[in-house]
Amino acid sequence: MIATALKWSRHNLFGKPFDALLSIIVIPGVLWLIYQSLDWALTKAQWDIIPQSLRVLMIGIFPADQAWRAWTAVIIIAALLGAGLGCVFAFRSRHAGFLALVWAAAAVLTGTSDLINLLFMAAAVAVFAGGWAVTSYIPASRRALMAASFIGLIAIFAVMSPPGVGLWGGLLLSILLTLVTAIVSLPIGILLAFGRRSRFSSVRIICTAYIEVMRSVPLILVVYWIWILMPVLAPQWNLADVARGMIGFTLFYSAYVAEYVRSGLQAVPRGQTEAARSLGMSEFDINRSIVLPQAIRVVVPPLVGNVLDIFNTAPLVFIIGLTDFLRAGQMILANPQYGDRTYEVYSFLFLTYFLVGSLITYVARKLEAHLARGSR
Amino acid sequence: MKLTKILTAGVFAGLALAATQASASVLDTVKQRGTLNCGTDNTAPGFGYLNTTTGQMEGLDVDFCKAVAAAVLGDASKVKFVTVTDKSRFDAVLTNQVDVVFAHTTIKPARESSIAVDFLPINFYDGTGIMVKADLGVKEFAELDGATFCTTQGSVTETVLTSAFKARGWANSKVLTYENLEKLFAALNSGRCNAMSTDKSALAAWAGNSPNPADYVILPDTLDKSPFAGFVAANDSKWRNALRWITYGLFQAEESGITQANLEEKLKSDDPFVQKFLGIGGGYGKDFGLSDDFVAQAIKAVGNYGEIYNRNLGPDTKMYLERKGTPNALWTEGGAIYSPLWN
Structure with a gap:
């Protein structure tokens, strides 16, 4: 064991003079950093603030007695994510043990001792596994995923709305914003991508202009403009801040999705369409049954990366007064009672973002490898 | 923007x-x-x-x-x-x-x-306020002739302070600037500055959030509006x-x-x-x-x-x-x- 480790480090860390020099400089620095962080985290940090303010971090100022609504939303999200995963990775019984571990880890990390919360957490994990199993064992169910996503989103809105849309916040808001943007921007993006290749020049010009305009302005500007424009243009709708934030994000990311999808469309060999045409298929059928499935296959990994992008830019909605995960942390720190816990709260935010981010990139990498198998 | x-x-x-x-x-x-x-x-x-x-x-x-x-x-x-x-x-x-x-x-x-x-x-x-450590025993701004003041870089406070020095003829008073309030507060604690200066509400928040708020005194003077x-x-x-x-x-x-x-x-x-x-x-x-x-x-x-x-x-x-x-x-x-x- 030790011999292997020594061999590995001699080969990888001290193989060449430059590598050795770099290692000598970097390794002690990294070790010192790790030591300092651990020393602080284990002896000095007062972590009690995290369990105390966990509800605010997770759901913002959403009323505590309505928490079941938030949990219902979490369970629907879990089902959708599980079903999405099942489309590419087959569910195996050994995964069940792993999911049980995830549940236990979540319970320990958040320091929850409330029985109801633990049960809801277990339910979410179980539903995740259920969704995963359904789409991996019944391939026909995968076709319904897009429709199911939309129904799921509507159900989430229905269950979360009664206490007031203005109360949504915390990590749940960040995730909902990400999910809505990712799901709704996909069909819009696909239409825009086809529109950009359309034979009708008017459609082509409109789609191209939309994509180029959206890609050349910053997201924060789009979100802010939608936020101030909607009440002026359509005062009778009285759209909530959350809805306007989601519209801004969706309009912006649709343009990016369109470009990813277009790159996928271009990757489909010409022979495919020509062969389909010679069989007498209509243009619509060619695009739907021949081109799009192959194009989507190519662009799934970048689209998953796009989801990570959406999640990481979600904190920008603070500009229109929404309390996303990051802002919820800042809101806790604004309480004079907790003002000296800056490092604890930001460390928790960092770790959560890091975990979610690495999970998404891991899935994207696996997906890429998985899909590449088919085209080898 | x-x-x-x-x-x-x-x-x-x-x-x-x-x-x-x-x-x-x-x-x-x-x-x-x-x-x-x-x-x-x-x-x-x-x-x-x-x-x-x-x-x-x-x-x-x-x-x-x-x-x-x-x-x-x-x-x-x-x-x-x-x-x-x-x-x-x-x-x-x-x-x-x-x-x-x-x-x-x-x-x-x-x-x-x-x-x-x-x-x-x-x-x-x-308005711009002044905060000192309690053990300095200072009660008002007028007692701070010759002291080192600290504030944030590029803020209006710097100008406010230098003109206050000029008005009072304080030749030995200095202004040091720091990148942010956190460093500013650390400089006050380490003794590099005798007084920390920024908006009063911010001073109160920093003192209040410190482990021992009684260590700090915010002087009653308000230097600008x-x-x-x-x-x-x-x-x-x-x-x-x-x-x-x-x-x-x-x-x-x-x-x-x-x-x-x-x-x-x-x-x-x-x-x-x-x-x-x-x-x-x-x-x-x-x-x-x-x-x-x-x-x-x-x-x-x-x-x-x-x-x-x-x-x-x-x-x-x-x-x-x-x-x-x-x-x-x-x-x-x-x-x-x-x-x-x-x-």
Whole structure:
């Protein structure tokens, strides 16, 4: 064991003079950093603030007695994510043990001792596994995923709305914003991508202009403009801040999705369409049954990366007064009672973002490898 | 960002102006709706923040929102807090998304001229303050000749300090600048600076959040002006005047010694002014489109100005900011909290 480790480090860390020099400089620095962080985290940090303010971090100022609504939303999200995963990775019984571990880890990390919360957490994990199993064992169910996503989103809105849309916040808001943007921007993006290749020049010009305009302005500007424009243009709708934030994000990311999808469309060999045409298929059928499935296959990994992008830019909605995960942390720190816990709260935010981010990139990498198998 | 800000503000000020002129006063809308949409910050210690234990919003600005809801609708719980940021607060009120904003906003000419909001009476006088360590034994700014002052880079405070030195002929006083407040506070603690200087409300937050707040003293002197006030969209006198006099009512209540605790007793008072002020047998409210007991309702909900101040910035809070000897004191005690004559 030790011999292997020594061999590995001699080969990888001290193989060449430059590598050795770099290692000598970097390794002690990294070790010192790790030591300092651990020393602080284990002896000095007062972590009690995290369990105390966990509800605010997770759901913002959403009323505590309505928490079941938030949990219902979490369970629907879990089902959708599980079903999405099942489309590419087959569910195996050994995964069940792993999911049980995830549940236990979540319970320990958040320091929850409330029985109801633990049960809801277990339910979410179980539903995740259920969704995963359904789409991996019944391939026909995968076709319904897009429709199911939309129904799921509507159900989430229905269950979360009664206490007031203005109360949504915390990590749940960040995730909902990400999910809505990712799901709704996909069909819009696909239409825009086809529109950009359309034979009708008017459609082509409109789609191209939309994509180029959206890609050349910053997201924060789009979100802010939608936020101030909607009440002026359509005062009778009285759209909530959350809805306007989601519209801004969706309009912006649709343009990016369109470009990813277009790159996928271009990757489909010409022979495919020509062969389909010679069989007498209509243009619509060619695009739907021949081109799009192959194009989507190519662009799934970048689209998953796009989801990570959406999640990481979600904190920008603070500009229109929404309390996303990051802002919820800042809101806790604004309480004079907790003002000296800056490092604890930001460390928790960092770790959560890091975990979610690495999970998404891991899935994207696996997906890429998985899909590449088919085209080898 | 600045240019877009000005452009958007300009365009929407025009649109909002047209909208307010065409429709009824916000006062009528609020009464019809039955809730007040009040814009506040949720990350400002002492002014607007969430008490995570109770799940309620707290702060000086939050209390003003509650007072307005109580005075207009007769129920302080009929307020909906809408979070606004430094960036969005003006557009929020100009596009009628909130009825009034209380968000530690400094009155500036451009905000009333080009952005087109109307400010309410000043409800907190902030300004550049000085904080020293308690063991230095300094009581006021005048004793700090020759001291080293620290402030943040590129802030107005630097200019304010150097001109104060010049005015007093202090040749040996120095200003050191730091990148952010955190480093500034560390420099004060390490003794590199004798005094730390920035906005008073920020000083109070830093001292209050430190492990031992008693180690620091914020001097009573205020070196320049940064008055906070609530604001509404311009050109709605009915709404603005109602809000102005609700604010004045809270000031006057303190001056007349009417508190949340003795309100019931004062309602039975035979002093004709107190009777009319609280709306017993006719009052001031009707002509504003409010109920006659609007001041009594506000006091019942949050107390008079002094009580609001003490609840959020008083000696029992972590954000303690001395009131005596500053403009935040009542005018009868030499401050600038002043209500016009009521009768």
